Amino acid sequence: MVERLEWGPWGVRALTTDGRVYPAxxxxxxxxxxxxKAGGVRFVPELPEEKQQAMQRLGLTDAVKLFFRxxxxxxxxxxxxxxxxxxxxxxxxxxxxxPSRGIEVLTALATGERARALLALPEERALREALxxxxxxxxxxxxxxxxxxxxxxxxxxxTLGAYSxxxxxxxxxxxxLAEPLGNRLFFAGEHTAPNAWAATVHGAYASGRRxxxxxxxxxYLEATHRPWGLKPPQEGQPAA
Amino acid sequence: xxxxxxGAGIAGLSAAQELRKANHQVILLEARNRVxxxxxxxxxxxxxxxxxxxxxxxxxxxxxxxxAQKLGLRTFHYNQRDDTLVRLPDGVLRxxxxxxxxxxxxxxVRLIDWPEAGEESLEAYLKRLGxxxxxxxxxxxxxxxxxxxxxxxxxxxxxxxDPSAEEGDYRLLDGxx
Numbered sequence: 001m002v003e004r005l006e007w008g009p010w011g012v013r014a015l016t017t018d019g020r021v022y023p024a025x026x027x028x029x030x031x032x033x034x035x036x037k038a039g040g041v042r043f044v045p046e047l048p049e050e051k052q053q054a055m056q057r058l059g060l061t062d063a064v065k066l067f068f069r070x071x072x073x074x075x076x077x078x079x080x081x082x083x084x085x086x087x088x089x090x091x092x093x094x095x096x097x098x099p100s101r102g103i104e105v106l107t108a109l110a111t112g113e114r115a116r117a118l119l120a121l122p123e124e125r126a127l128r129e130a131l132x133x134x135x136x137x138x139x140x141x142x143x144x145x146x147x148x149x150x151x152x153x154x155x156x157x158x159t160l161g162a163y164s165x166x167x168x169x170x171x172x173x174x175x176x177l178a179e180p181l182g183n184r185l186f187f188a189g190e191h192t193a194p195n196a197w198a199a200t201v202h203g204a205y206a207s208g209r210r211x212x213x214x215x216x217x218x219x220y221l222e223a224t225h226r227p228w229g230l231k232p233p234q235e236g237q238p239a240a
Numbered sequence: 241x242x243x244x245x246x247g248a249g250i251a252g253l254s255a256a257q258e259l260r261k262a263n264h265q266v267i268l269l270e271a272r273n274r275v276x277x278x279x280x281x282x283x284x285x286x287x288x289x290x291x292x293x294x295x296x297x298x299x300x301x302x303x304x305x306x307x308a309q310k311l312g313l314r315t316f317h318y319n320q321r322d323d324t325l326v327r328l329p330d331g332v333l334r335x336x337x338x339x340x341x342x343x344x345x346x347x348x349v350r351l352i353d354w355p356e357a358g359e360e361s362l363e364a365y366l367k368r369l370g371x372x373x374x375x376x377x378x379x380x381x382x383x384x385x386x387x388x389x390x391x392x393x394x395x396x397x398x399x400x401x402d403p404s405a406e407e408g409d410y411r412l413l414d415g416x417x
Binding site: 001002005012014016022023024025026027028029030031032041059061062063065067069075076078079080081082083084085086087090091093095096097098101103105107109111112113137138139147149151153158159162163165166167168169170171186188189190192194195196197198199200201202204205206207208209211212213215216219 | 245262325333361379380399416
């Protein structure tokens, strides 16, 4: 695991917990927001104040996924999703392959207050409450799964959170976090995507390509020794 | 040119791929013993795969949809109209399409002309908008994050104005891995 990232006009150097050192010209930081927020990597020199503030301002969603496997189809034919606003578990969906195999695998997503409440319970009880919510939503009081599982990303040391969330006052945070630094550090990840695409796989995927293009452009500009070669490219200048 | 890519989630992987295409030397560092990060398919739970992390491709208008097409991966479309049940306050179950037929705009975010938003909460923004039924896609956005009192109205509006908010979701039938 990278614990220290040194950067400067000379290049970059990553130091890992197992004592290895990786020198390079540039780095794309594609770490989860949770790890960055928790200071899991020490930047030397530190990231500028503006970036640190954006990092703190941008929230992390508390999210829990609950999975249930039933020995028979549960949703009515042709139905693959159930939305129960205002109840204790609002979003449910099925795997469309389930019914064709005579089973049903349903997934629920809980966020915010509901996720925090579920995470405060012993896992077995959280699953029981979720099942109760499904029974109620569908009006099927005897519905019983053959398997159940609860998953969340909050305590995973390599993630430390599910996905980014634009809290009030954080509408610019993702844009700030996406900005390259000193032609050395470049940033990718779902939390660096535009608000419309953030917190998704497509947002993360596009952010990686964007960061790579920034690296490619910056090396081209540096190699051609143009006067702006050591500065971030300005708008209106020809792209490499 | 040598570039370090730290983290082998989808963002790091796509960065590394793009850099390799441009003939950069890439060192990809990952702390786990697997790639994918918050994409993690599990095949032990049931006969069909479950996604422990990210799951959906949010509309056909996003690059992961084109990528799945290019790679020939099987997708399933959740149209979120007649295949999605909504539980109404009285407990009755109706499809999004049925609710939409009654509450105009429920199944179409474009029927509302979303006014500009300031640095305000989504809750305050919706209050300004008046007492109307909010579209399914916005309800889903709220359910995906947190209570509207915590959410940035500006950021939510940017999502609502994006083409990816106009359709249902897809999933990779055989899993992300």
